[in-house]
Amino acid sequence: MSISTSSIEQLSINAIRTLSMDAVQQANSGHPGTPMALAPVVYTLWNKHLKYDPANPHWQSRDRFVLSCGHASMLLYSTLHLAGVKKADGASEPSITIDNIRNFRQLHSPCAGHPEVHEAAGIETTTGPLGQGVATSVGMAIAAKWQAARFDEIFDYDVYALCSDGDLMEGVSSEAASVAGHLKLSNLCWVYDDNKITIEGDTDLAFTEDIPGRFRAMGWHVIEIADANDIEALDAAFTEFKTITDKPTLIVVHSIIAWGAPTKANTHGAHGAPLGDSEIEGTKAAYGWTYGKFEVPAEVYEHFNANLGARGAEAKSQWDASFAKYSKDNAEKAATWSSIISGELPAGWDAELPVFPADAKGIATRASGGKVLNAIAAKVPGLLGGSADLEPSTKTGLTFEGAGDFEAGSYCGRNFHFGIREHTMAAIGNGMALSGLRPYISTFFVFSDYLRPSLRLSAIMKAPVIYIFTHDSIGVGEDGPTHQPVEHLSAIRAIPNVAVFRPGDSNEVSQCYKTVMELTDRPSVLVLTRQNLPTLDRDKYACASGSARGAYVLADCDGTPEVLLMGTGSELSLVVEAYEKLTAEGVKARAISVPCLELFYEQDAAYQKEVMPCDVAARVAVEAGIRQSWDRLLGLKGEFVGMSSFGASAPAEELFPYFGITADHVVEAAKKSIGN
């Protein structure tokens, strides 16, 4: 292949490369080598294949491009800039300016170290933690298949993800590849940059798999390209991908990191550090690049505009016409589709939320959760999801007519079987949420650890994925410590921008679900029991609608309380029992239900003080987990009734007294706290 700037194509490719090199050098930080290697891939995809209108970057049925190897972020920023992608649909300002690129990796620049989805139009998902981008791309492809199957083919699109060795070494990507192969997601194309270089040296140090063989075994179509600079081969590969109708496609591209750099090409020195001025000079000379720093010849912009731009505008305009026709022929379905994509809840969606009668024997919150989920999903058509092979236990199946299963070749169902792959399930949830759907995913609470990196990304991206975690404490019983969450409530509450709900009875389940559905700027976590909980008598205790404020007074004394008793989930009934005992003994106690700490902290100070007066220092929190997330409310004089160790294997009803989680201990703790 010629390296020099001999054609407008080569000029455009080299513009991606030089902008990337210059930006990393200016920032004195970043990853130049991969953008230089993969510029031809991205150029070919964007300019010749991607269904993408730069003037309407949020067009719902656009093809998606995911840079899973997020460290190569300049590859994306350079491309978005050259492609003339706008800040918003119909906007005149560009999404990424040259000034933004000059400020790569600086405070307030949209060109962050790794792509951040809300920083600039054209960034489809936040990437950087390896494996997440490819796994998220599976969720995007699922969303396209679902829209196409449930509504119309016009809503289909393709999803491309560019990935590195690191992405494919991470377990989450194996899970994702397995799901994509199983589901025969023919609209999904991963491009694997096989450059043989990792941070510790050559990939042979740690990675010697037969990748094409592995992917074929997982049900993928595989294409190999010997040289990343071979535009014709790349073009043919993307064309071939579109002809494959029953499998996802992996394109393996053999590349040379920092292609063209005189001394650093093909070395891991070019991976994560600026090339240096003289190496850049040498590289630009090798490219025959005669322009200044951050300079882009006008014909490059024109070239992108005449290709990607013109093709995208035409596609969008055709789609608009198709959608207009579809809306005329299928008014109701078109309205439903539009309502889903708008993210707004349909009128009356919460009209039939279950109300549960008082019942001492009660019901497990996983069971009432299933009822509430079904009641909502029957009215909210974009709500869909599933479980990591635990649906019979998490009770998260949608059972009403028309819900159906999402399976290979039958993509209109709303029930998903993710297999025993929690991590990719959550990443898929992110991809579905980013595509405008409202996904829920479920597993046992203890296995939230398996999906934590994706949950963190939901939080960073403000993606309103609903996490339904059941079997939430030592109440799991006989399965023992490996299956009993103890630290997980505190550990998830620790993540910024996540709302964690642990309803204390089934009416709180209804109310918490209501709040969750309305919380669209963050992921929500619902933490539900395996075992039955009493349904509180709401004639006697305050209404469960207080749940919306995170914490509320359930039962109170006359005058100022001597002690505040607070709890969540399965321990709320112990709080109530202790409150009754203390009251009977003449101790002035207040019982507070705290289904969501995060929302309580977001209430105004007056409400917070009303519920938990500052001058009442005697406080007891009760939760069958560790105390860490309660200390802020307990202060130095509060007491905690809960866990301080891992659990044990035994029937649940034996474990609670064994670990001292009883109403009597709450009473004791209350008296101790009053005396502190």
Next chain:
Amino acid sequence: MSISTSSIEQLSINAIRTLSMDAVQQANSGHPGTPMALAPVVYTLWNKHLKYDPANPHWQSRDRFVLSCGHASMLLYSTLHLAGVKKADGASEPSITIDNIRNFRQLHSPCAGHPEVHEAAGIETTTGPLGQGVATSVGMAIAAKWQAARFDEIFDYDVYALCSDGDLMEGVSSEAASVAGHLKLSNLCWVYDDNKITIEGDTDLAFTEDIPGRFRAMGWHVIEIADANDIEALDAAFTEFKTITDKPTLIVVHSIIAWGAPTKANTHGAHGAPLGDSEIEGTKAAYGWTYGKFEVPAEVYEHFNANLGARGAEAKSQWDASFAKYSKDNAEKAATWSSIISGELPAGWDAELPVFPADAKGIATRASGGKVLNAIAAKVPGLLGGSADLEPSTKTGLTFEGAGDFEAGSYCGRNFHFGIREHTMAAIGNGMALSGLRPYISTFFVFSDYLRPSLRLSAIMKAPVIYIFTHDSIGVGEDGPTHQPVEHLSAIRAIPNVAVFRPGDSNEVSQCYKTVMELTDRPSVLVLTRQNLPTLDRDKYACASGSARGAYVLADCDGTPEVLLMGTGSELSLVVEAYEKLTAEGVKARAISVPCLELFYEQDAAYQKEVMPCDVAARVAVEAGIRQSWDRLLGLKGEFVGMSSFGASAPAEELFPYFGITADHVVEAAKKSIGN
């Protein structure tokens, strides 16, 4: 295959099955189907192949058997019981009695719902969370290869792991398989129970990979067995495994869950619930089993004793002779090996711990960490480890002569290249620790999320794996929020039985490492900076040896302090600076360094009160993470200077002031707290 009890072999296999059925029924909880299906596999392995002396279950060079599908725990308990495994080396009491089995899944029975390593001899690792067992088995196989290469072939052994669909769907097992194939671990044999049944139904719902093809692509030798009841084929497969010298082996066994059960065989109803009395009756009839509940015919014990027992005793006795000879011929190496396996630190191991001179510019704690690690490893021969492709950044390479790399065919090295596979790296660490070595593993702190399920298992198992996490805060800088840990300190402190160290300067690094090496009843986590930290002048401030108590007074006022200032890591210097400013202004302040909260809470009450007097309510904690784990010390009047959101992409020196983490803010917070 005949199902009936027609031979002593079949009788023994059916004893495993019936004990398992009876125990699950008695507990009214558990998983009978897999023990019934796989009894012939375990029987064949244990009685015909395993190098294992029931009288010496902790013999270091025994073959290991890992039940990765831990829910099938009765399969293991039944086998350990029938095999006559003793409670300890040379003990006369059995490890698992019939009474223990009768108390399956009850409080205080060693027969917990899932196997727990410290509950009974013969349980090699805690399993249950899927994928963990197989990944841990890779660490055990590595430990064998390492001992054999570094010392002598007599220390080699084989590692067998039994796994299910769930194990192979989990990403961590793909990572583990990739590592094992890459390293050509020919002493590793996984047996995959291909029963086509999962909790949601048939595996075809979610799992349609060509597993043999995938494993071959990952460098494994694959054997398929059409019927789990075919003992001859199983026998031949294990024999074939031992002939393969350059690859790990996967034996795919097609089985029928709940084999022999008249109505529940081959249904997912037999997976996770008791069969019921009548189904058990029918099954026993099908087996031709005429004995009572929990009854084992004497000839079964005799059969195990005459086969496994005799073969094991002979192997152990031969090994003893070999070791005696080896000790004579290689006294020094034998002593070194023995010292490693004993877990005791060699005399003088901490004699040359680095001491760092006061230095305002200072050094990053990842850099001083690397020096300290090398100083210790040079004297502690069982200390070995590596990184998930970040060694040049985490500075965890062992650079002294003779350290070397652990690679396929060159197994004596102490530096490991785990690839970008954090999760399996941690599980491998568990396997190495359970095998008597002292492993450390390292990655960026933010990626601790990827390995959290294995870290939790380290804690449950009290496995002293050393986790070295660098790039520990917004100090990461330009890489941005996805790479900046914010919640991770609190989230890991939340896990019971983990000690988290965040040293505040390089001399604290030395002292914390010293403490870590001596903490052998739990995993330790070292949290280190990317950026330089000043090295405190210890003539002016208290000696860093106070680190061993978790927290210590670094600098004090005369008399009772008005305010306590506490901090860790990169924020310790802000605490010191604020202390100096407050002191200059006449405010009585105390500066406290808190490198390890967990150890501080373990000190006696007198010391805790000495460092943090109860009556000083004005307190400020400073840490570039969220406040959650500090609230217990702050009380209702304390103030926190740290993070409450995700970070941002910019140079680190801009981010600290941007997020308000400065000495001036600490001073302000101190005054505010005094006024609270």
